[in-house]
Amino acid sequence: MSGENSGARMTYGNYLQLEELLSLQSGPEGHEPAPSNHEMHFIVVHQAFELWFKQVNLELECALNLMNVPEVDEKQIPVIVSHLERCSEIFRLLASQWKVMETLSPQDFLAFRDRLGTSSGFESWQMRTLEMLLGLKSEQRIGGMDPMVHNRKLHSEGKLSDSVMANMDRIDKLPSLNDVLLRWLARTPVNGVSGDLGVLRSFVDGHLSAMTEHGESVIAHMVKIGHGTEEVIRPRIESGIQGARDFLLPDGEVVPARAGLLFIESFRELPLLSWPRRLIDTMVDLEQSMLLFRSHHARMVERMIGRRMGTGGSSGVDYLDMTLKYRVFTDLWAVRTMLVKRDALEDPLNSDFYGFTAGN
Numbered sequence: 001m002s003g004e005n006s007g008a009r010m011t012y013g014n015y016l017q018l019e020e021l022l023s024l025q026s027g028p029e030g031h032e033p034a035p036s037n038h039e040m041h042f043i044v045v046h047q048a049f050e051l052w053f054k055q056v057n058l059e060l061e062c063a064l065n066l067m068n069v070p071e072v073d074e075k076q077i078p079v080i081v082s083h084l085e086r087c088s089e090i091f092r093l094l095a096s097q098w099k100v101m102e103t104l105s106p107q108d109f110l111a112f113r114d115r116l117g118t119s120s121g122f123e124s125w126q127m128r129t130l131e132m133l134l135g136l137k138s139e140q141r142i143g144g145m146d147p148m149v150h151n152r153k154l155h156s157e158g159k160l161s162d163s164v165m166a167n168m169d170r171i172d173k174l175p176s177l178n179d180v181l182l183r184w185l186a187r188t189p190v191n192g193v194s195g196d197l198g199v200l201r202s203f204v205d206g207h208l209s210a211m212t213e214h215g216e217s218v219i220a221h222m223v224k225i226g227h228g229t230e231e232v233i234r235p236r237i238e239s240g241i242q243g244a245r246d247f248l249l250p251d252g253e254v255v256p257a258r259a260g261l262l263f264i265e266s267f268r269e270l271p272l273l274s275w276p277r278r279l280i281d282t283m284v285d286l287e288q289s290m291l292l293f294r295s296h297h298a299r300m301v302e303r304m305i306g307r308r309m310g311t312g313g314s315s316g317v318d319y320l321d322m323t324l325k326y327r328v329f330t331d332l333w334a335v336r337t338m339l340v341k342r343d344a345l346e347d348p349l350n351s352d353f354y355g356f357t358a359g360n
């Protein structure tokens with residue numbers, strides 16, 4: 001950027017507010033430039049993560065806004081996908097960033113660990129906001145922990161600003177990405193028809209029959225090649241089919257979002273379904289990259305502090321390992337268990353509706 005007045009010239013430092021940014025690594029006691037090289041490293045790594053969380057939250061909110069409408073505009077699906085893909089890539093980057101943290105030796109960490117007091121990543125409100133935007137519910141968390149309760153307490157003690165609290169309250173009231181995703185899936189045209197429970201039901205029944213038929217052939221084959229007895233194999237196959245029935249027809253009623261999801265996953269080759277499929281894949285990818293991020297954090301922590309308690313008061317690594325069980329997009333994961341190979345499925349009805357004609 002150039003200007004008549006050289007005083008108004010935009011510089012790299014101005015644009016990035018670099019001096020302000022680089023003056024924030026001195027720790028709470030304000031040691032300049034930093035308490036020690038190790039502690040500055042610890043601070044820089046955390047701050048870098050928090051900056052990325054900020055970006056992820058913005059991308060997630062953009063995606064959420066585009067989906068939080070009665071009818072998602074199809075043209076916006078690629079845009080939603082691009083917001084989510086950026087988040088996945090950031091998490092992939094963050095998962096490998098723990099390696100830098102591991103250059104801190106356990107002894108060097110212990111030298112300043114007491115100064116952290118009870119502060120902990122547990123209190124990262126940006127991470128909690130991110131989980132809320134995705135749709136992780138308190139009842140899915142270890143011990144049913146509600147992050148809003150802890151943050152309200154911090155706020156009431158003056159340890160969290162009004163604006164941070166207000167933003168969390170705002171996000172808490174929004175539907176999550178998982179909510180809007182399910183709403184969108186429920187509108188999937190199945191066999192060329194949208195919103196007809198009878199059509200959905202017969203598609204689901206057809207799928208369960210295909211599973212049963214395929215299951216029988218698997219049992220016969222396994223027994224024939226001596227890979228187990230029928231008494232052992234049959235209950236496993238049948239419990240898989242029962243699991244699918246419970247998922248697709250809880251209380252005997254069809255769930256439109258789940259039927260829509262099963263349809264998209266079963267007939268991935270249909271041109272009209274290619275973007276819906278991409279969106280689902282991207283959500284799964286995002287959750288997978290987050291899980292790897294959590295897992296690498298836990299391994300770094302185990303290496304750093306062994307099995308001792310966390311500064312936040314949790315059991316430490318055991319707690320972190322338990323968080324690896326978290327799944328937000330539970331239906332997207334569950335449907336994988338009940339897919340049947342394409343050859344064993346009847347062709348969808350009205351396939352030309354999806355831009356596909358028999359023989360394509």
Ligand code: HEM
Nearest residue numbers: 046049120121122124127301304310311312313314316323
């Ligand atoms: C020496 C480095 C680190 C150690 C030893 C460590 C240890 C821990 C421990 C033990 C916990 C469990 C809660 C507790 O009791 O404190 C935790 C949680 C957490 N840490 Fe770290 N951590 C380190 C670095 C980081 C960094 C660089 C970040 C990046 C922001 C981070 C983010 C988090 C988050 C978000 C949680 C909450 C996880 C959850 O509840 O799902 N940690 N950490």
